[in-house]
Amino acid sequence: MSIKNQSKLQRFGELQQARVIALFSLVGMSITFLMMCFAIKNANITLAISLLFASAVYGVAFYLVNNKNHVKLSSYIIIYSLYALMLYLVYSGGVASTGPLWIFIVPPVSLYVHGLRRGLINITVFVLLICLIMFIPQSVYAHAIYPIEFKLRLLYSFLTISFLSALYEYSRSQLYNNALELNQKLHHLAHYDDLTGLHNRRDAQRKLNKKIAVADTSKPLSILLCDIDFFKLVNDKYGHSAGDAVLTELSQVFKASLRETDYVARWGGEEFLFILAQTDQAAAFDVAERLRCAVFKHTVSLDDEDIKVTISIGIKEYQQDLTSDQLINDADKALYEAKRLGRNRSIPA
Structure with a gap:
């Protein structure tokens, strides 16, 4: 509680x-x-x-x-x-x-x-x-x-x-x-994802709206929208229990790689949303690269299998008068561009 x-x-x-x-x-x-x-x-x-x-x-x-x-x-x-x-x-x-x-x-x-x-x-x-x-x-x-x-x-x-x-x-x-x-x-149940222990989408939406309401030019705000590359192949090859293990371990990697002021939530499926307070786009890119490299170096050990995955990240800094939906849509477009360019990379919007 x-x-x-x-x-x-x-x-x-x-x-x-x-x-x-x-x-x-x-x-x-x-x-x-x-x-x-x-x-x-x-x-x-x-x-x-x-x-x-x-x-x-x-x-x-x-x-x-x-x-x-x-x-x-x-x-x-x-x-x-x-x-x-x-x-x-x-x-x-x-x-x-x-x-x-x-x-x-x-x-x-x-x-x-x-x-x-x-x-x-x-x-x-x-x-x-x-x-x-x-x-x-x-x-x-x-x-x-x-x-x-x-x-x-x-x-x-x-x-x-x-x-x-x-x-x-x-x-x-x-x-x-x-x-x-x-x-x-x-x-x-209302605020956390049962599998990963991270905040859930509902809580992330509330948190983002709250941050936007107090955001100004002196306190920049950025978000990262992250997606696990080829996650469907992990489920198909190793089974959904292995996919759950990947989601759970990467959630721990994310929490270990973030600053105290950062916020991470499971946005849905294999997508994760990061809310970075007092962080402009350049600093957000550094955070994204640190997350991407941490995941790239991490190995999920499951029985006799070692599973390695990568992530793609879309980055967007909040601009005045943007709604939370517009902010997320822009980050999602950047994420799509990262995947189009070959995945395992961070792309600013």
């Missing part, structure tokens, strides 16, 4: 996470504020103050993610304030000893915010802490009292929800990774 496409997917994922974090902050702020009102009604001032503080924390998290785009900071504020609030509800009992029933929101939120591995670690620590709170005798420190059946069923239910949430998070991450892999394959 290209860096550009990968960054797009990452930005999309970050945007989705920001929306979820903002929504959870808003819901958390509203629910804890409403719970605070019930606590005041029941004259439980300590619980009311705790819930008011939690509501304010969620409000800060909502502000940070919605107005400042601090997604990571907001997510940490949410998850750790959630842990603290849940532990307090287990410790104090909440309203009519129903506080522990809220802990079931911990697994999905923790796994979403922290991911599978870290989320499970945090959930494990959370379980150990609530066990300490509920099972340590009252003689050690005062805390809400729950029947043993309630405590055990609470833990069993919590562990079941944690398992199901982890399974969902694992499935979600697998689907996301599969989507990334599929996107990478589609991107490769």
